[in-house]
Amino acid sequence: MMTIKQRFFAYTFAMIIILLAVMYANLHTGFSDMSNADLIRILFGGGNAVEHITVFDFRLVRTVLAVFIGMGLAISGAIFQTVSRNELASPSLLGVNAGAGLGVVLLVYFAGSTTAWGIWTLPTVAVAGAILAALLIYALSCRGGEVISPYRLILTGISMSAGFHALQVLLVTRLDPNKFYLVNTWTIGTISGNTWEHVWILAPVVVILSLILYARYMDLNLLSLADETAMGLGVRINLSRFIYLIIAVLLAGFCVAIGGSIGFVGLISPHIARRLIGANHAYFLPLTALIGAILVVGADWIGRSIIAPDEILLGIIIALVGAPYFLYILAKTKA
Structure with missing residues (x-):
């Protein structure tokens, strides 16, 4: 029988192989057809200028972003579940996504033109919204000098999430069509249209x-x-x-700012990792990060493949997987 360390290395090796496979599949998917030989040749410096832009500036950038977004959301969800001691906790359920979303909607609503934004504008506003939401939820969960109850933290987060979403809907209904499309796309979740600059922002965080x-x-x-x-x-x-x-909120906030309000990654990934390797964070966190990366890259690949040459937004694919899995977790959780 394998020890926990042996199991960890076995699962980690398997997850790395799966991640590399879905990353390669994602690089292979797009408007222009490429053979395996062509793709490998371009990745190692060959190909003409158009092929280079197609692979490196469109396909590779969104694949790398998907890896970091998946890892960040997954680890953030793991911390939320640890802090609340509840397997149903995640950034999307505890108000982080909603706070970031409200910040983005307020920015779009009051901004004269979105074309004048710098690359840091949206991430800054989204992260600020996520942090303010987290601080408000934390403050409302406190009762004097008592130890904060994880259950009160969760219930407060769910309640505040509902309130933030209501404010979002109220503002979104008053947007012009162009701004509405921007907010709606961001709310669903997508990594299309991002650049290497977004990678340099997100990766260090x-x-x-x-x-x-x-x-x-x-x-x-x-x-x-x-x-x-x-x-x-x-x-x-x-x-x-x-x-x-706060660390978990920063992680989720930056990921949501660049990838949109993607849900369920922070819920599913820690849950699967905990079932595979247990709750020791020395093993639990790395495996959670790999599962999150696989989930987001895989969802992006499926969304680009299923109705090619058009694509389904990343957030929709994850929701189609995440919603049934959430119900499964709920059914398995002891009341």
Whole structure:
């Protein structure tokens, strides 16, 4: 029988192979047909200018972005589930996506022209909206000096999410057609139209914050215990929850800012990883990140393939997988 470390290496190797396979499939999918030999030749520096732009500036950039968005959302969801000690928690359920979405809608609603935005405008506003939403939810979950109840945190997040979504709908109905299309596309979730500049914004955030969380895996293991046990082992519950919540919000906020309001990745990926390897964050976090990357890259590939040459938005494909899986988790969760 394999030890947990052997299982971890076996699952990690399998996930890396699957991820490389879906990344290659995504690179192979597009408006122009390419043989395997042509694609490999272009990737290694061959091909003409048009082929180079097609592969590197359109296909590769969205594939790399899908990897980082999937990893960031998955790890963020894992932290939310650890902080709340609830497998149903995720950035989309706890108000982060809704807060970022409201920030984006407010920006589009009051901006005179979206063409004048700098590349940092949308990420900054979306992350600010996500952080403000998280701080509000955290503040409303506090009761004096008491330890914050994970259940109260979840219920507050769900309630505030509903409120943010209602405000979004109210504003969206008053947008002109061009702005409505922009907001609607972002709300569903897509990585189409992004550039390497977006990769340079997102990649350092995901890598640095993920490494910080991984370096604190022992703290996260303690935080997943009962409050009394964790406090007995020296954990400052409220402070730890606040710090890790903010890190998770930053991760999700940047991913949502660039990829749109993609749901379910932060719910499904940690759940699958926990079933495969357990809740030790030393193994749990890396496997969660790989599963999230596979999910987003795979969804992007399916969305581009199923009705080619047109495409289905990434968020729709993930929702088609995520909604039934959410119901499955709900059915399996003990009341």
